[in-house]
Amino acid sequence: MDSYIFIAKENRIDHIRCIQELGGCYWWKKCGRGERHLQIGDIVYLFISDKIHNRVMYRLEVVDTNSTRDDAKYWKTKFEPDNSCFKLQNVSSVYTGVGLTRNELELHGIKRKILSKKLDAKQSAWLESHFGNIK
Numbered sequence: 001m002d003s004y005i006f007i008a009k010e011n012r013i014d015h016i017r018c019i020q021e022l023g024g025c026y027w028w029k030k031c032g033r034g035e036r037h038l039q040i041g042d043i044v045y046l047f048i049s050d051k052i053h054n055r056v057m058y059r060l061e062v063v064d065t066n067s068t069r070d071d072a073k074y075w076k077t078k079f080e081p082d083n084s085c086f087k088l089q090n091v092s093s094v095y096t097g098v099g100l101t102r103n104e105l106e107l108h109g110i111k112r113k114i115l116s117k118k119l120d121a122k123q124s125a126w127l128e129s130h131f132g133n134i135k
Contacts, residue, residue, distance in 0.1 A: 003043040003124035005105070006116045010050035011076060018074040019046075019058060024089035026069045028082060036086070036116065038062045044088055045119075045127045047105075056100035059131040060088035092131040100130060 006027060008015040018025045027044070029036050038044070039062065046058040064087035072079040102112050108123050119127070 001039070001041045001043065003045065003119040003127070004038065004116060005045045005047060005056065005110060005114070005119060005123075005127070007047045007049050007114065010048060010053075013071065014074045014076060015046065015048060016053075016057075018071050019060075019090050022071065024060060024063070024087060026067060026071050026082070027086040027088055029065075029085055038065060038086055040065060043091075043124070043128075046088075047100075047102075054101060055095070055098075056105070056127065056130070057095050058090055059092035059095075059128075061091045063087050063089045095130055097130065100127070 008025075010016070013025075015025050025046075027036075042062045044060045044062065045056050046060055047056045048054070048058075066084050067087035069080075069082045069085055072081075106112055108126055110117060110119070110123060
């Protein structure tokens with residue numbers, strides 16, 4: 001299985017509340033460079049980008065690759081329906097430490113300006129080490 005990091009912009013969707021209430025969130029297959037090719041079982045580390053958190057907080061697993069969005073109530077902007085997106089389920093305790101910021105990510109080769117990135121084995125292992133309590 002592969003691991004990825006995604007940046008969640010909280011000014012668009014309340015990912016934190018969505019994950020708290022639904023146990024996960026939804027993600028678009030399409031991105032600016034084409035289409036993401038995640039598979040069931042892949043891991044996504046979710047960086048929460050807002051004025052309070054600005055760090056990786058969640059370890060999610062892809063549980064469906066062709067799901068219909070069911071998160072309209074968490075949108076802060078106009079809801080964009082999607083009948084073919086990824087469904088991500090939270091599989092670890094929320095990371096509440098002070099690390100995993102953009103600066104720390106950069107020290108591990110994860111550029112500051114990315115929106116999503118496939119992680120190499122070393123980056124994945126480093127992030128995994130912060131999420132010891134797997135659900």
